[in-house]
Amino acid sequence: MSSPSPAVERYDVIILGASMAGIEVLYQLRRKRRGRTLRVAVVDRQEVHGYIPLCQERLSRRLHDASARLHTAGYVTSSQHTEMIVGTVARMNSVARRVLLADGRALDARIIVVALGSVLAPPADRIPGVEGALAVKFDHEAQEVRERLQRLRAPGGPEQPRVVVVGGGISGVEMAGELAWMSQRSDDLQRPFEVTLLHSGPRLLPALCERAGALAAEHLEAQGVDLRVRARLTQMRSDGVVIEDRVPTSPEQLDMPADLVIWAGGVRPPPVLDELGVGQRDGWLTVDRELRALDADGAAIEGVFVAGDAACVVDEGGVWPTMKRAIECLWQAKIAAKNILASLQGTPRRAHRLREDFPHGVSIGARSLVVYGPLVLDLPRINTWFRRFLMRRYFARYRARARG
Ligand SMILES: Cc1cc2nc3c(=O)[nH]c(=O)nc-3n(C[C@H](O)[C@H](O)[C@H](O)COP(=O)(O)OP(=O)(O)OC[C@H]3O[C@@H](n4cnc5c(N)ncnc54)[C@H](O)[C@@H]3O)c2cc1C
Incomplete structure (x- = not known):
């Protein structure tokens, strides 16, 4: 890309994707005094996010949209230092740290976090029709x-x-x-x-x-x-x-x-991940233990982090079996936010830790299970109540605060 034109917006941090990983990176940045002063842009094509772990109950309207949606843009813009950019990410120059949106806008940043997640899409290349x-x-x-x-x-x-x-x-x-x-x-x-x-x-x-x-x-x-x-x-x-x-x-x-x-046969990398100038494994973006994006040769790319479903942690040549789950997004976002601040301040970065399992809630219509390793709890009322409780706790985390 050529030298920046005056039309390019500049930020300290750009977060691409504002679902479970992206919004948590912002939350973790805001917990630190230094993080609260950064000029941050959050880019997503959605301003509102339905709660994915109970998406089946939103489909049936057992859970009504009002109680099962996060007004993401409201939380993002609750600080005067943060901007919500509603748009589609088309490309990124990872070396120049420039993001191009589908509508032609260009954004530059000192640090970029990619949290563009996954898509639940059928494999049209393998199954005709x-x-x-x-x-x-x-x-x-x-x-x-x-x-x-x-x-x-x-x-x-x-x-x-x-x-x-x-x-x-x-x-x-x-x-x-x-x-x-x-x-x-x-x-x-x-x-x-x-x-x-x-x-x-x-x-x-x-x-x-x-x-x-x-x-x-x-x-x-x-x-x-x-x-x-x-x-x-x-x-x-x-x-x-x-x-x-x-x-x-x-x-x-x-x-x-x-x-x-x-x-419902599994998630895939969204096609935009091919356009970000970051190395890939099976379509997912490769990162090291510090969640720094790696290039095609396995070298860390300065100032670019990846968190959430899009990330594939590569360590000593092997791929970590990380879970593509909400809790893993929260863990990774915490490390990503710490490492963003460390990179800006020139202090040591933290390494992410591999955790291979965590309790699973599985709703089955009128029934519901909680499963953790060999332990299975079949207590439908309690499980259903507990999963909704977790959802409310999740939303409360991002309740928009006064501008400041
Ligand atoms: C059906 C289903 C049920 C699930 N149930 C559970 C569960 O019960 N418990 C659990 O822990 N986990 C569950 N998960 C997994 C969990 O939802 C994911 O791990 C989590 O959503 C990943 O978050 P993310 O932020 O990485 O990405 P995603 O949630 O995939 O979000 C990506 C974000 O990026 C945005 N985006 C993507 N491309 C672009 C673009 N080009 N331009 C602009 N914006 C873009 C999207 O709009 C979206 O907001 C479930 C997943 C699915 C599919």
Whole structure:
């Protein structure tokens, strides 16, 4: 890039992405006197963020938007030193520390934090037609699925509507359970529908203990979900899906009518990560233990940090098995904020610590589990209450304070 033009806005710190990692970096900076005086810009295309861990309950409206959304821009602009820039990040020159937005704006900073996260998107390169599947992570996606469901369930819709959920990990189990819960609450205006859950592995919740997987299967089937394990989606058509059943021992191709397909088969790196001038592993951005971005040769890039789902910690050539979870975002954001201040002040930086597990809440429609290692608690009321309590605690953290 050529020398800066007068139109370029300059900041001490730019945070790209204001979801769970980005907003926490700002929160952690504000906890320190020096951090509160920095001129910070936060860039995101969303001004408001729905609470992702309970996105299935926002879809069904069990949780209403008002109680399950963070007014991110309100928190960001609650200090006169911080600006919210609503826009789409298109590119970054990591060496010059310049960010280009899709609308042509250019922003420079002494430090840039990339917290552009992940997308829940089907692998269109591997499964023909699957780009027609929908997913639910962000608000606009939940809205689209809600509208499709409403049309399906309205009088005059298909005779026996069927929704197929793909993926038997935590997100897929939670989505199938919530859809079953919705279907059970049908009336004259909103007809019931069938829910099928496809999972290519031998049991549900492969990342959690066997008992959790078995209990999830039991709870889903008790709520009427048509559960298909060892069943892999191989094609999606306009009127249904093609699956390979009984994989891998005696695979058999099966056509299944479907009116709506919801992808819950895992997150992927958002395409913008390819445009940031940072080294990548499987599409994720490589960082060292101090969360400093690495270039393609593995050398640290001065003044660029990465936190949250987008980050892939590389240590002595190996990749850390970090969790792509809210709690990991909070841990990483704390280290990133400390290291931003250390870099500006010329003091030693801190190293991030690998933690491979943390308790999981798994909502399954009317049921709910808490799983930690081999321990499984099946206490639906308490778990549901506790997950909402955690959500309220999370929002309280970012309650907008007076300008100052
Ligand atoms: C369905 C689902 C359920 C989950 N449930 C749980 C759970 O129960 N518990 C748990 O701990 N974790 C859960 N997670 C994981 C957790 O939500 C993620 O780890 C967390 O959201 C990652 O936060 P992040 O800030 O790194 O990125 P993301 O949340 O992915 O956010 C990225 C942000 O960057 C913005 N952005 C992206 N690209 C651009 C661009 N080009 N320009 C401008 N802005 C951009 C987006 O608008 C977004 O605000 C779940 C994830 C999913 C998908």
